[in-house]
Amino acid sequence: MRLFVCSLLLVLSLLFSFTPLVKSATPPSDIEEYLINAQFQEAEAAFTAKLQENNNDDLTRFKLGVVQLMGATQRLTQSLYRYGVQQNFVTQFFPILRLPVPINPKPEPVTYQDTRNVLQNLLNDLTQVKDTLEPIKDNQVKLPLRLGLTRLDINADGKLVEDESFWKTFSLLTGIPASEKAAQNLAIAFDAGDVIWLRGYCNLLSAIAQIVLAYDESKLFDATAHLIFAQPKTPYPFLVAGRSPSGSFDFDIITDIVAFVHLMNFPIAEPERLTTAMENLRTVTALSRQSWDLILAETDNDREWLPNPQQKGVIPNAVVTQPMIDEWLTFLNETDALLTGQKLVPLWRKREVRGINLNKVFTQPQTFDLILWVQGTAAAPYLELGKVTDTNTWLRLLEVFRGQFFQFAAWFN
Template identity: 40%
Template sequence: MRSRFLLTVFAGTLLLSTHLVSAAPLAEEYLKTGQLSEGATALQAQLKKNPDDDQARFGLGVIQFFQSLEHLGNNLYQYGLRTERAFGGMPGEIREVLPQNPAPKTLSYTETRKIIQTWVNDLNAAEQTLSAVKDSDVKLPLHVGLIKVDLTGTGKPIDAGFLLGGFNTPEEQQQVAAFVLDFDRGDADWLAGYCNFLCAWGEVLLAVDGEEMFNCTSHLFFEKVDTPYPFLMDGTRRFDTVYNPATGVNRPLVSDILAFIHLWRFELKEPERMKAALAHLEDMQRHAKSMWKYYLAETDNENEWIPNPNQTGVLEIKVTQEMVDTWLVVLDEAGEVLQGKKLIPFWRGQPGVKGVNLRRVFTEPRKIDPFLWFQGTAAAPYLEKGTITDFANPELWRRINQTFGRNRFFTLAFWFN
């Protein structure tokens, strides 16, 4: 049931972006044909003629979001992401959606950083467009299941209906194709928030120096890589052959996996990017607050992506006022932590005496070592006395569990943004 819900949420995300485009009828047509670049050009021309057309602006932001996915997919395909050869039993649906390039280019660490930078640039463009939407009455109804994205750059776009079709009956596939979402002003904040979330991760990846990990382990994920250790590309590189019944343990692969784990420690390459990541997380929290302001003000009930307590959403999940109130408390608490006004509890030493100032982790960045963070010594520079976040308070989690249901909070949090 949970996996089915997540698939529905993913489908809705695709629909959301598409739906936003329908505000400009042109946008949906370009989304349905997979002509995203042409669609972006057409909507930019529309906005040049009519700068107040927030429907066109919303549609442009949706197209730009899908372009970020398309450009990322194209780059990964071009450089031979091992979607087929890393595993022997890859499901047919995945091979059709993300086939492996039979003649890939050689990937270098420098090119890897360029790919991530392109992804961040694309997401930033989408976020800025969506953040400029001001009309509280803007509407973007879209046939989400008909949106097409060319993830390989081979001129064979995949539509959202197909992505879901691999997991549904023919009747349900038809329903997906006919599925319409009426995206509104709050949904513009929803998508902008997710753009910020993804940008934050991109900035962190660019902040650290991952060249050693690339040199030693990138052959596991890409078919051809520029590494000082070319012998790593010899032999079997499939993850499902860690143990070979005929020859015993696949020592090279086991050693590669151990090296990958061992190399999870990163010096900083561009430390200023950690501040940029923090800014994106703060913007994400701001959008998450803003979207509920608009959701709660709605009086209609038309194919809602995320409904308020008086509406019925297309996912048919009841949203109560208590759920909204509790979620807003969570968002406020997250904002206090990001601003450094409240501290994350430290699990060593005297309980409740000191906590970790998460803001300083971003504004005063140091070498990132997850294992030393788990041990506690990496947190030492950021320990200080102060108010510990309510996320450490059992009463808050009791309220969350009572409101959202046990084991459902994080699933619904993904939906709520």
């Protein structure tokens, strides 16, 4: 979720900083009224009822998928708030935990199973969004939307304050100034290509969730959860009691970090989840191709989220060229070849001509040991002779995207 939310927040924050203010904002649309008031359940009920009257109404179906996704984001942030997630140098490295959730003065105790439940609930929500968006077939569907006006009731107190608005979250997350007036006057015209893009993102996030849930990380939680949550329930309560003040860095923190790395040794718990994750990733590449087919066929120029080379996007100074798209499609092909085992990942140890069959990593999983993967011995069961991915393919990506491939990849999906 953070990959989607944070990339969207960053982009919109940049937009807000460049958006001119006008004297009056456009009145909110029906979906914006729901988003402004964090009425996600009410919106879902209303749009579902409308779809029952006309099952071919793809615009309403698009709206339903959006409010379901925003509802999922609210449920996730409420869970993090409930369990008192800490904002520190540790949580900054974790996608979900980096979401800017305020400090909870009365956090609930959290168990390892609770954290798995949070992730499973997110996975269920993403599946619902995917199922909602999949039937959309109208290539002319368009949904102008001012997402910055969205509010989330993060602390679940039934009240909506300024700090719970998307535009404020943008500012907190990125440090870039934003304002409500700018949010009121910034609309993105999401279209058919963006529907496919959103489906792809949901599959990407689902793959990440499935990979985490496939393994047993309970030992890591027991020894280091005090770095992340305010009141973790573990066999070592003295770790919570002796926690260093926020922001301080001492010997205890150093040993905690060492333990954290040492305990990234996860037995496989639900291997079938890894097969599902691989299927999700292959769906991501297929949907990305479909999305770009639609984007390249567009002839309008209307507040584009993902523009083709003849269009102007809403993101300032973000130009998409045909060579970028060509190399992106090459990247998708290379990724598919790796996921299916047609090509191999080169091993980083010297004098080893065999490569890693990534397909078998997913379909024949073993205990994940970070240290042994870095060293190379964990890759031994998956080594085989075959065609290794061409390093030049990846170097061309970096060159065409001017060294910003990963930033563009978070946007392109």
